[in-house]
Amino acid sequence: MQRKIIEQVTLLVSVIKWTCYASIVGVLVGFGTAAFLRTLSWTSVQFARIPDYYLLLPLTLVVCSILVSWLAPEAAGHGTEKVIEAVHQRMGKIPLMVVPVKLVATVITLAGGGSAGKEGPCAQIGAGLASAFGGLLRLEGVDRRKLVICGISAGFATVFGTPIAGALFGVEVLVLGHMFYDVLFPSFVAGIIGFHVASQLGVNYPHMSAKIIPLMTSWSFMEMIMLGIWCGLIALIFIELMQLVQRLFTRLPWPPFTKALLGGGLLVVIGKGVSTRYLGLGLDSIEAALNGTVLPVGAPFMKAIATAITLGCGGSGGVVTPIFFIGTAAGNLFAYLFNEPLVATFSAIGMVALLAGAANTPIAASVMAMELFGAGIAPHAAVACMVSFLIVGYRSIYPSQVLGMQKSTSLKVSTGRTLGEFDHAEIDHRGTSFLGVVAKGMKRARGRRGTKES
Structure with a gap:
């Protein structure tokens, strides 16, 4: 009896402790x-007051690059990746200098017309503030890492x-x-x-309901599966493209x-020769699609x-973003190709399905x-998100993400490594699944080609 009382008191103290810690982190991040x-x-x-301000992109990106490389190299890239790396490799230790540098560098990039998002900086700012708070309290590594995860979530x-998502x-x-x-x-x-602190400080969140949500019939269920496959493949293209461009710039001496x-010059070419809709955050295009407007065919690419x-x-x-x-x-584009009248609904589901695949x-x-x-969109979105997640396989927009599960019983993989270290050639294809048959066929073809060459 005494042991049960001690256990309950310990759990109650833990709840109170983390409620206080997480509330402070939430206020800081807000x-x-x-x-x-x-x-x-x-x-x-x-910046918008300057005619064709995006023509200054080479200069703004140079300023951003110098600022980051001189003051806080950890603030480079898209933020969340560095935070994941800190959680796994440094028990959540993040230099406080990252917070102001990331804020300024991202503002310069986005305001100048760079194509990026605003969530990575907020995650990195939140994680940096949480890490500093943990250091101020002299918390152990495990508790500091928990605080940093709370900062990411906030x-x-x-x-x-x-707030829940x-x-x-x-x-x-x-x-x-x-x-x-x-x-x-x-978290x-x-x-x-x-969320409530930011709202009280004047941050507005324009939420909207999907225009028309179809009933979950057998055909709409199949459409969500096809949409999930479509978004998974595009997520895969985006991941590979990000890694390819990163490697190309890294190899430049x-x-x-x-x-x-x-890079700024190439973006100016896109803005001048194609469209400025692909520069900056692109919120106008997102809002237009969610209102049922058909976007250009090449917009995602x-x-x-x-x-x-x-x-x-x-x-x-x-x-x-x-x-x-x-x-x-x-x-x-999926709705356009299949002549679907519910353009807004497919656009909304595509938005979250591609996130599910790209970020796992x-x-x-x-x-x-x-x-x-x-809530009416839940069954459709859940199906598309899960399919997209499975289609991407063991790739991620965040290479520091650790592999903790197998997505298919027909594939044998070793877990515990980051996805950036993961060699996809190491996958052991098992069984008589489609993937197994393809893998065996490719292996035989390589063997025959090697025999002919010898």
């Missing part, structure tokens, strides 16, 4: 996010106005196939508190500012190219669909 979004809004207005919750994203994105249930409660607390000049160039050449910013654009455009977060993406578009 203020940080509000400051970032207000700064971004003001700076974007100033960052996503406050930037998109989705944001909290889930923070605990789901770290390991493919596993969730940190011991951090789930404080919810941090996300909800951060030039200083960072020269690479930024080249042009946005992917612009984002890969921006982040590959030295720009700073997130990657989820571009994923929203690409997913919305992918669902929009099907649960968070499904919940986000409900928070953004209403």
